[in-house]
Amino acid sequence: MPPTDASTDAGTAPVPALDAGPGPNTDCEETLDLRLPDELVALFARESGAYGEATDEHGADTGSGTGTGAVTEASTPLPPVSTAPTADSAPPATDTAPLVPTDTHRTPAVNGDLLDSVGDWGPTATPVGVFRLVPVRAERDVPLIARWMNDxxxxxxxxxxxxxxxxxEHLRRQLDGDGRSVPCLGVLDGTPMSYWEIYRADLDLLARHYPARPHDTGIHLLIxxxxxxxxGLGSxxxxxxxxxxxxxxxxxxxxxxxxxxxxxxSIAAFLSAGFRFSxxxxxxxxxxxxxxxxxxLRDLL
Known part of the structure; x- marks a missing residue:
């Protein structure tokens, strides 16, 4: 199963106290809701395969492995964006030409868009440059992703x-699926440098292993x-x-x-990014x- 691990140096960051189990009724405590969402029950009823790479990767395992493959040529450049990187940001070293997606892949969904149009989320300014998620197109991106996977x-x-x-095959299971997982290239300052899977954790088999809440959204990453x-790019x-x-x-x-x-x-990178160990x-x-x-807690951690 693919990892959701972000393999990067995250530096040191205080580790929040581990959850000891269900606690007081607060938003940030894990509480067990014995009634599963109707759409989750319906999806589980159709599920016949093994847990495999569809939750932690939703077609790929979790474990944002530490993407270490060499980045190689990517076709097409990104259209210009209005958001500019911060003045003190430094573009990451790379060994690939800029990626220029000319369109956005729309992942099919059985009952509407399960992830609110990831391809339309647009660019965002970060301390390391302008970043955007570009949904994978198999015919364009398989060689690059396969190279990373073989590191x-x-x-x-x-x-x-x-x-x-x-x-x-791993990508097709998501691209041809019901839209609960969207594989993406992470493009930083116009260059593809990471692979992401954005998925509905509450509709994934992962939900059988933790007290999921409706619309929980999962992330898998490799750099x-x-x-x-x-x-520190991962964090x-x-x-x-x-x-x-x-x-x-x-x-x-x-x-x-x-x-x-x-x-x-990877765990250190998540902690530095404002996640807590649950x-x-x-x-x-x-x-x-x-x-x-x-x-x-997003503004506190």
């Missing part, structure tokens, strides 16, 4: 090493390219993307992730750290 540091958590067909790791981009989720999905009260417990750089979760293919960023 040993990434493969250890995502488990998608192999020929391009392995990565393509591509050795030059982009160990510079900066995780905060930016989780802010995008909370801003563009008003019904979502929490952003969640489930990096492999062994992936300490619990250890035993998933079919790994022991994970449930990381949560609460809307109510």
């Amino acid at each position: 040993p540091a990434v493969a250890a958590f995502w488990e998608l090493a192999g020929s391009e067909s392995v990565s393509e 591509g390219g050795v030059a982009n790791r160990g510079r 900066a981009l995780l905060r930016a993307v989780s802010d995008l989720v909370l801003d563009r999905r008003p019904t979502c009260a929490r952003v969640v992730a489930e990096p492999d417990l062994r992936n300490t750089p 619990a250890e979760v035993d998933l079919p293919e790994k022991k994970a750290a449930l990381m949560v960023r609460d809307r109510a």
Whole structure:
């Protein structure tokens, strides 16, 4: 199952106290709602496959592995954006030409758009440059993503090493699915440098392993390219993307992730990005750290 681990240097950050279990009735405490949402029940009824790469990757496992493959040529440049990077931001080192998407892929959804049009979220200014999520197009992006997946540091958590067909199958399960997971390239200052999966955690098999709430939204991430790791990019981009989720999905009260417990750089990156460690979760293919960023606490952590 792919990882939701962000493999980057996050630096040091205080670790919030672990959740001891359901506590007082507050927004940021995990509470168990015994009534599952109707759309979750309906989706589970149709689910026949294994947990696999559809929650932690929704077609890919969680474990935002530490994307370490070398970034290579990308076709097409991004259209100009009105938001400029901050003056003190420095563009990341890269070994690829700018990506210029000329259109946005629309992920099919059975009952409407389950993720509020990720492709339309637009660019956002971050301390490291202007960033945007560009939905994957298999015919354009499989070679690049497969190269990242074959880096040993990434493969250890995502488990998608192999020929391009392995990565393509993983992507197709999401692109041809019901829209609960949208695979994206992360484009920083016009250059693709990371792979993301934005997914409905409450409609995922992950919801069987933690007290999910309606519209919980999950994140999987890998940073591509050795030059982009160990510079704090993971923390900066995780905060930016989780802010995008909370801003563009008003019904979502929490952003969640489930990096492999062994992936300490990823867990550190999530903590530095304003997530809190909620619990250890035993998933079919790994022991994970449930990381949560609460809307109510976004300005405090």
